[in-house]
C-alpha cells in the first residue's frame with residue numbers, strides 16, 4: 001500500500017481544480033501506459049464538482065476513457081435519482097467519451113440480475129483481472145461512513161468473491177442499488193475520496209484516526225497496491241489531529 005495522503009483545502013472552490021488535475025494526470029499516465037483510462041464514478045456532490053472542473057479545462061479529450069459507476073441506484077435513467085442520468089446531463093453530453101466507453105447498468109432488470117449484468121459488463125472490459133483494476137476510482141462518503149453502496153454493519157462489507165453486489169435494503173433511499181465490492185475498490189491503482197462540509201467532520205475523524213467499534217466502510221478502503229487520497233475541505237477536516245497536507249493553489253497530486 002502506498003502512503004495515504006490527506007489533502008486539505010480551504011473550500012471546495014480550491015479543491016475542485018486539484019481534483020481535475022488528479023483525474024487528468026492519472027488519465028495521461030494510463031493512456032500512455034495502457035492505451036486507455038478506466039475511471040469509476042460516484043454520485044452525490046461529486047457529480048456537479050467533477051463535471052464543472054473537467055469542463056473548465058481548456059480542451060478535455062476523453063476519447064480513450066472507459067467510465068463505470070462505483071455504485072448506481074436502480075431507477076430509470078431519466079429519474080432525478082439516477083447517477084448515470086445526472087452525469088449524462090452534466091458531463092457525458094458535453095465531452096467526447098465514446099458511448100461504448102460508458103458502462104451503465106440495465107435499470108429495467110430486477111436488482112439481482114442487474115448486478116449480474118453489470119458484473120458481465122465489467123468482466124468484458126477487464127478480461128484479464130480477477131477483480132477489475134480501475135486506474136482511478138472517485139468516491140464520496142456519507143455522514144454515516146458509507147461509501148459506494150457499502151453501508152455500516154451491512155453483510156456486503158464481507159463480500160470476497162463478487163465484483164458487483166446487489167443491495168435491496170439500502171438505508172439511504174432508493175433502497176435498490178448495485179455496488180462495487182470492497183475487493184474491487186481495493187484493487188484500483190488510485191482511489192480518491194472527495195468529502196466536503198462540516199457534516200462530515202465527526203465521521204472523517206473516526207475514519208482517518210480510528211474509532212472504537214467496527215471500522216466504517218470508508219475506512220476499509222485501503223488499496224492493496226494503489227494510491228489513496230482524501231481530498232477534503234477545512235470544515236470536513238475541522239476535528240482532525242493527524243498531519244495533513246495543505247497545498248497551495250495549482251498543486252499537483
Ligand SMILES: O=C(O)[C@H](O)[C@@H](O)[C@H](O)[C@H](O)COP(=O)(O)O
Nearest residue numbers: 042043044045046140141142148
Ligand atoms: O448513492 C448515493 O446515495 C450517494 O451517491 C452517496 O453515496 C454519496 O456519494 C455520499 O453520500 C457522499 O455524498 P456527498 O459527497 O454529496 O456528501
